[in-house]
Each structure stands twice: as C-alpha cells, then as structure tokens.
C-alpha cells in the first residue's frame with residue numbers, strides 16, 4: 001500500500017523532471033497529479049502525455065472492427081452504478097438464445113468484423129453449459145473470428161456453478177474457442193469503495209486472481225477502471241498501482257480503458273463527480289495522467305460510447321492511441337443514460353481519427369496491425 005501523506009506544496013516540476021529523465025513516477029506522484037487543479041498545469045500534463053504517446057506509437061491511432069453483444073440484462077447482482085440490469089420479471093428484460101447470438105454475429109461478419117465481444121448480466125437461471133456451448137457454437141460458425149468473452153465476474157460464477165477451478169473453466173473455454181477476455185468488472189479495486197458501489201461483486205482479490213490465471217494461460221485481457229463516481233484519488237492510486245503491478249508480473253493486458261461513470265439512470269446519480277457534458281477538461285486530464293503513470297502499457301483506449309465522438313477525438317491529443325471498436329451494439333452505456341450512440345462505422349472512425357491529424361490503423365484484438 002502506498003503511503004499518501006501529501007505535501008500540498010509538492011512540485012509538479014519535480015514530476016515532469018522525473019518523466020523527462022525517463023524515470024517512472026510513483027503512487028505519490030500520481031496522487032499529486034490527480035489532486036492538482038491548477039489550470040496552468042493542465043496544458044503541461046496534456047503535452048507531456050502526448051509526447052510520451054508519440055514516442056511509443058508515433059502518430060498512429062488504432063481501431064478494431066468488432067461487434068459487441070450483451071446477451072442478457074437479467075442479473076441478480078445490484079451494482080449501484082448500473083442502469084442496465086433487470087430482474088427476470090421486468091417487462092424489458094431479455095435473454096438471447098445461442099441461435100439469436102449467432103444470427104447477430106453473422107450480421108457483423110457480413111461487414112467484416114474480426115472480433116466479437118460477448119458478455120452479459122449474471123443471470124441466475126443460466127446453466128454453465130450455456131457459456132461453454134455459446135463459445136463452441138461461435139467457433140463452429142466463425143472459425144476465423146477472435147472471440148473476446150466473459151468478464152472475471154462471469155468466470156467466477158461459472159467456477160461456482162461447476163465446482164471447477166478457474167484454470168479448469170478457462171481450459172474448457174479455450175478448448176471451445178475462447179481467445180481473450182474483457183477486463184471488466186474491475187470497477188474500482190480499492191476494497192472499501194468497491195464494497196460501497198458493488199457489494200455483491202467479487203472482491204478485488206478474486207478479480208486479480210482470475211485475471212492472473214487467465215494471463216498465465218495465455219488468455220490476454222484488457223484492464224479497466226470506472227471513474228467519476230464516489231471514488232477518492234487515493235482509490236484511483238490504489239487501483240492503478242495494482243493494475244501496473246499485474247502488468248509488470250504477467251504482461252497480459254493488451255490495453256487500458258478508462259470508463260467515465262454515466263450516471264443518469266443509476267442509483268449513484270446524485271453522487272456523481274464527473275459530468276460528461278461539463279467536465280471535459282477533467283476527463284482529458286485523467287486520460288493524460290494514465291499515459292504518464294502506466295509506463296508498461298503501450299495502448300490506452302478512449303471510450304467514444306461514454307464521452308462522445310467529439311471528446312474522443314480531442315483525447316487523441318492527450319496520450320490516447322486507440323479509438324476502440326465499431327461495436328454495433330453497446331446497450332450497457334445506453335441503459336445508464338448515455339446518449340452517444342451504439343455504433344460507428346469503420347469509415348466514421350477513420351474520418352474521426354484523421355480529423356485529429358492522426359493516422360488511422362486497423363488492428364486485431366491483440367493489437368497486430370491489419
């Protein structure tokens with residue numbers, strides 16, 4: 001645990017100096033950057049992040065042509081930041097059959113997707129075979145497609161229902177065709193705040209254990225943070241420090257994705273710290289700080305469904321080198337009140353990246369350029 005006795009007079013020059021000497025900043029430096037509200041420092045933080053990003057990724061900004069499928073919104077957990085979950089009796093609850101999922105993937109396949117991302121609520125009625133057969137059917141129908149599926153929370157549920165270890169669950173999924181997994185359900189890994197916003201979710205320790213198991217079995221994942229709710233800067237330091245340590249140990253994260261909290265239709269809406277429409281500078285600064293701190297991540301992704309295409313374009317000058325995917329369907333953000341749409345075509349993304357003066361590069365899930 002990092003000691004955060006803050007010296008309020010901490011000198012950002014010292015931090016920038018450290019960075020200019022290619023030294024890694026530590027948790028205390030990160031805390032100072034997060035606490036700093038001097039607008040004069042804003043530009044320096046952004047420019048430094050941009051400079052680091054260019055030294056790693058030159059002027060290239062990558063994107064993936066993918067389809068997202070959320071196969072059920074029935075969930076027995078009660079995360080306070082969630083506007084997506086429904087009970088089985090809700091009028092607007094849904095569960096897709098495997099056939100329906102295959103049909104939806106086929107729509108994406110026709111426009112040339114090379115990744116399918118599949119996750120869902122934690123539906124208590126699901127039999128573990130649903131998960132195993134889903135991956136098997138996708139693989140049988142689309143031998144070439146990269147299957148990116150199931151969060152650590154879903155892996156935990158599968159392990160509980162089958163009695164299998166995480167290794168065994170991954171072994172079966174991998175045999176059936178799984179390629180990689182989303183590092184969602186991380187939310188905020190600092191234990192107290194995690195308990196406050198999602199007390200039913202797996203504790204941070206289990207999330208870490210499942211992610212490390214996946215990486216050990218050569219199943220890569222993304223890494224995420226949910227920010228802008230009730231978390232403190234100390235929580236953010238805790239979270240990013242943990243993620244950076246895991247990456248040092250496994251090198252299994254493909255990218256880092258920061259997800260600003262979309263509050264409108266959630267029970268946490270009155271405690272929101274970031275308003276997407278008015279706190280644009282705070283969001284850009286947060287992205288830039290990620291680039292300064294996460295020295296062992298080549299790829300940091302913006303989130304256009306959460307912040308909108310316009311701000312996502314601006315973020316490309318703040319240390320961000322990946323625009324994410326076409327998605328086609330991203331119902332989780334929409335259910336929480338997000339109104340930036342669920343689909344951008346490949347040509348939309350290419351134009352947006354070019355409008356930022358960057359070079360668009362199509363990639364696969366593992367960041368090989370296509």
Ligand code: SF4
Pocket residue numbers: 075076077078079082083084085120121122153
């Ligand atoms: S965030 Fe996911 S796990 Fe939590 S309530 Fe919503 S659907 Fe369920």
